[in-house]
Amino acid sequence: MSQAAPVPAQRRPITAGRAILLVLIVGVLLVPIPGFRTPQTHNIVIDASQFEFSPARLTVNRGDIVQVTLTASDVVHGFFLDGYGIDFRVEPGTSQEFTFTADRSGKFRYRCSVACGALHPFMIGELVVGPNELVWRASALAAVAVGAMLLHARKRPSA
Amino acid sequence: MTTTRGNRAALVMLAFIVVGVPALIIGYQYGLRPALADHRVVDIEALAPENGGFSPDVVRVEVGETITLRFAADDVTHGIAIGPGLGIDLGHVDPGHVGEVTFTPQEPGTYTYYCNTWCSADHWRMRGVLEVVDPNSPGGVNVQLDPIIEALGAASVDIDSEPEVAEGIFPDRSRGERSLDTVEVPPSLRDPDWRLSHSPAEGLEVLQADNPDTPEDVLVDVVAYLWSETPPTDEISELFARNCAACHGERGRGDGPGAATTLEEPVAYPEVSWHRRGDIWYAKIMRGGMGTDMPNFGTLFTEEETRLLVDYLRYLSFTES
Numbered sequence: 185m186s187q188a189a190p191v192p193a194q195r196r197p198i199t200a201g202r203a204i205l206l207v208l209i210v211g212v213l214l215v216p217i218p219g220f221r222t223p224q225t226h227n228i229v230i231d232a233s234q235f236e237f238s239p240a241r242l243t244v245n246r247g248d249i250v251q252v253t254l255t256a257s258d259v260v261h262g263f264f265l266d267g268y269g270i271d272f273r274v275e276p277g278t279s280q281e282f283t284f285t286a287d288r289s290g291k292f293r294y295r296c297s298v299a300c301g302a303l304h305p306f307m308i309g310e311l312v313v314g315p316n317e318l319v320w321r322a323s324a325l326a327a328v329a330v331g332a333m334l335l336h337a338r339k340r341p342s343a
Numbered sequence: 344m345t346t347t348r349g350n351r352a353a354l355v356m357l358a359f360i361v362v363g364v365p366a367l368i369i370g371y372q373y374g375l376r377p378a379l380a381d382h383r384v385v386d387i388e389a390l391a392p393e394n395g396g397f398s399p400d401v402v403r404v405e406v407g408e409t410i411t412l413r414f415a416a417d418d419v420t421h422g423i424a425i426g427p428g429l430g431i432d433l434g435h436v437d438p439g440h441v442g443e444v445t446f447t448p449q450e451p452g453t454y455t456y457y458c459n460t461w462c463s464a465d466h467w468r469m470r471g472v473l474e475v476v477d478p479n480s481p482g483g484v485n486v487q488l489d490p491i492i493e494a495l496g497a498a499s500v501d502i503d504s505e506p507e508v509a510e511g512i513f514p515d516r517s518r519g520e521r522s523l524d525t526v527e528v529p530p531s532l533r534d535p536d537w538r539l540s541h542s543p544a545e546g547l548e549v550l551q552a553d554n555p556d557t558p559e560d561v562l563v564d565v566v567a568y569l570w571s572e573t574p575p576t577d578e579i580s581e582l583f584a585r586n587c588a589a590c591h592g593e594r595g596r597g598d599g600p601g602a603a604t605t606l607e608e609p610v611a612y613p614e615v616s617w618h619r620r621g622d623i624w625y626a627k628i629m630r631g632g633m634g635t636d637m638p639n640f641g642t643l644f645t646e647e648e649t650r651l652l653v654d655y656l657r658y659l660s661f662t663e664s
Contacts, residue, residue, distance in 0.1 A: 277589035
């Protein structure tokens, strides 16, 4: 008789371990990352020549205001910044000024957007807007997952 | 059987790709399009002078004949303009794009199509000739002498004399504008032609004679204002940015990116403006500098444009950067 009674679906008990894991995950995703300071203003002169930008790497903090003076020293070049949708062209002898707020964190390429010769496709620089929130959160999340897996594996050594 | 038929079809396809497609393109370019167009279309390839410049670099057209010029840039971005006096500026033509203009020349003469965007060390050599011929008097192109340059020659003024550098003088046109009303200005200083043939330093002497009690630095500023009285139009600052700024710098300080390539350092206008007559500048722009790598612009600019450019050089000289 008792064997005929259907076994109710077993609900997983909320153990302390699971609660801690949940709190950790939520924390990793939501906790504000320290290191956001008052936004600074950067005045940067970027010179474009065949086939490089100088400087080829910019590092700013998120929220900073970037004032760029773009010059070209040989032929007409362009400046296209991935992720920000910024596109300017500059001809030798005149400078192009523009300002943007680095409100997206991560690493973004800037590239020449006007065909300027054989190696034009390789005329690339990079803007690093840090701290790189996504990378940090993703690494922390991965660390939590790895830790939980290790703990889980230790609790049940083998089936 | 099937294989053979498939092979034959593939062969026909291959023949079409290898022979047919180029034949269609060339046929359209040189057969169909000229036949359909009601006027002549000339394709001009634009390359930096080191790579060949314009080809063709001579185009002949009759007065009243409508013509389309198509400029294709193949290496870097060029700027295409035709002068003097035609008012044609196609702006930048990027590699892979075509800049096109259709017009009907009315005045016989020799015009120049040229690049007005710094494209290489030899950029200024990138010029082509547009000959507009009158069918009724072919070969009869009037060469007109430039009155300003002729007058310099008649007065035996040496256009190539070394410029005298002003020291200890800091003229500022906006200060001069403010104190203009406090000064007695003789009529000669109001005359643009007089100002063109006299340097600001000479103007200061005349002004001092009429205003013996005014401090010299005030008079210097007033002269700076008078010599740059014409406010620059957008067209003129654009003309300067396109044709001069690459060497002389966008503020005329002699610091453009092309400055490193020239035989002599490009002139920084504020240094020499005080002792420089405007007509000498005019002549240098029109005729070019002898042995300095300053190109001639007489085949590109009209007399009026050149005079306005001289005014603009004064404006740059007497304005804080």
